[in-house]
Amino acid sequence: MIGLCLGLAGVVWAQLPISQFTLAWDHTIEKIRWEEDYRVTKQGLVLKEARIRGNGAGMEVPEDARLENGSWHYQRQLPPLQPLRLGRTPEAGDYQLCINGACNFMSRWVGIPTNSQPFIQMWSCETG
Template identity: 45%
Template sequence: MICLLAGSKTVPLLAGALTLAWTHSVEKILWEEDWRSGPAGLELVEARVRGSGAGMDPPPEARFEDGVWKWRPRVPPVGEVVLRRSGATADWRVCIDGLCRPMGDLVPPQADPIMMKSCAPP
């Protein structure tokens, strides 16, 4: 299962996988990453971007399908992902089973940073 930690608040998402989505602050292009909770921690399963520029070019192994660059990042599982909220861009979006919500629906809107971690079911 995946949890969000914002200060002293822990929010169990009751899901073992999610999509983290955001809009790039300069290019205004949607980025998405699929994460899952595994035995070794959080695993980045796939990344997608709908364009390139400003330091966000897809890697050589990316494939272009239906207007989206897709690839599987070759990174080991991590214990946590630190999510920052600058206020200069729209909030992160968390998508579970196709339902997307702004991060502010899950944790206090002013919470920064937010940690995404694997956690035990409640």
């Protein structure tokens, strides 16, 4: 079964047997929520839709975005991401993984963010 792996440089720290998820975080300066919906495929992580609750530093809403329920919704045409690399430090806070509508901080699976390990990667992998 294809699922989601979390780790770094190909070393798996956690495996989740899921086929889709939402990656969510709050912008470090503006404190505005950002969400991205992904589908897990053999080719990598496919971004389906993104949402942002407003404009801010480095957070311009794309021209084709539509306002719906207080968030700007938009889609980007990207190839599958394999891996998706995320910056993760104590100062920036933690990402949330939302699975079936339940959101948990990434630290649930891989520990708290540290300055000695400022990145994490996510990729599709065989789980089992």
